[in-house]
Amino acid sequence: MPTIDNGHYRQTNADKQSGFTGRLLYNDVASISNHGPRTALASLPTENQLGKDQGLGFGWEDMGILKIGAEWRYSDRLTARFGISHATQTYDSQEIMFNFLAPGVVRTHITVGATYGMTDNLDLNLAYSRGLSSDISGTDPNLGGQVVATEMSQHKATVGLTYRW
Numbered sequence: 001m002p003t004i005d006n007g008h009y010r011q012t013n014a015d016k017q018s019g020f021t022g023r024l025l026y027n028d029v030a031s032i033s034n035h036g037p038r039t040a041l042a043s044l045p046t047e048n049q050l051g052k053d054q055g056l057g058f059g060w061e062d063m064g065i066l067k068i069g070a071e072w073r074y075s076d077r078l079t080a081r082f083g084i085s086h087a088t089q090t091y092d093s094q095e096i097m098f099n100f101l102a103p104g105v106v107r108t109h110i111t112v113g114a115t116y117g118m119t120d121n122l123d124l125n126l127a128y129s130r131g132l133s134s135d136i137s138g139t140d141p142n143l144g145g146q147v148v149a150t151e152m153s154q155h156k157a158t159v160g161l162t163y164r165w
Helices: none
Strands: 003-012 016-025 063-073 078-087 106-119 122-140 146-163
Touching: 106 146
Parallel strands: none
Antiparallel strands: 003 016, 016 063, 063 078, 078 106, 106 122, 122 146
8 A cells, every 4th residue: 555645734724724735655565666568468577477576567656746625614504615636647658558457647636515514413515526637648569559548537426414423
């Protein structure tokens, strides 16, 4: 599992605004940080095969992240939240082949959410996150050097209830 370096955090209490910088340290995990195939898979030496200590990986580098968020308490019952995060790219175009399996190319996320106190003991929580479209392309040695690309965007919605006893 990658190490999370929490970096710097700042919060003010006007309502609540906060900022965060940090890094995900993928270099600590060989199966993620080892480079993927740069030649056709059929020509790999035995020591570089999947599952070996020096085996192939996704070629991910440590990731830097900047997050900024705000919380606004509209009333005793309603709180709204907003956030945005931006991260560095985890891998370069030479690692395109294996990263079709885990296409972590989304770098910017925007989130909104709210909590509504329905009673003194029951809250309704709503949230939406949008991962903005991002892509990366490179050549795949198993396809004769053909240029391939991967693109991803994300939508996530959450609805929850919190009950306090």
